[in-house]
Amino acid sequence: MTRDNILRAGVLVWLTAVWVALWGQISPANVLAGFMVGLVIMVTLPLPRIPVRGRLRLLPLIRLVAASVYYALESSLQLAWFALRPGPPPVSGVLRVRFAFRSDLVLVLCTNLLNLIPGTMVLEIDRQQCVVYVHVIDIGSEKAVASFYRTIRHIERLLIAGLENRATPLPPPDTPEEVRS
Secondary structure (H helix, E strand, C coil), rough: CCCHHHHHHHCCCCCHHHHHHHHCCCCCCHHHHHHHHHHEEEEEHHCCCCCCCCCCCCHHHHHHHHHHHHHHHHHHHHHHHHHHCCCCCCCCEEEEEEEECCHHHHHHHHHHHHHCCCEEEEEEHHHHHHCCEEEEECCCHHHHHHHHHHHHHHHHHHHHHHCCCCCCCCCCCCCCCEEEC
8 A cells, every 4th residue: 555545544534533523423324424425525625745855753743742832831821921910012013934944844834833822823924935924922022032033943943853854054043024013
């Protein structure tokens, strides 16, 4: 069995499981119906092939998951503090980030990770330049901006180590090109 067929079978099993979960009842009829709906979806709405380069490395991916959970918790606590503290709301704005990824898949994974971190939201992606524009809740000081870029570079290094074979040299540290809200 080829890698593509294994992936297709995995997607079909996933679609079947989602169908059964949506119905909330495991029965032969639900499993068969989910299998048939999954087949129809896969035949009528095929996903485009995404070229995958590089190799999957488990240790950097475990580090990436741990770092993502840490950054999400840290950011959640920071947002809670902003909500509870007396005083004006923090200065928010949009920062530009250039990545050294070669893969569209890794770029999508990175933007999804950034969107999962409270206080950040990817607003625009320039795929050709591998640049994203991220709305950040706190850019009121140079320290806050530098902390944001440190977080981004750490996630980038872990994604490259875990998923890409090699990367272009990392871009120079970003200058705070910000658009204040």
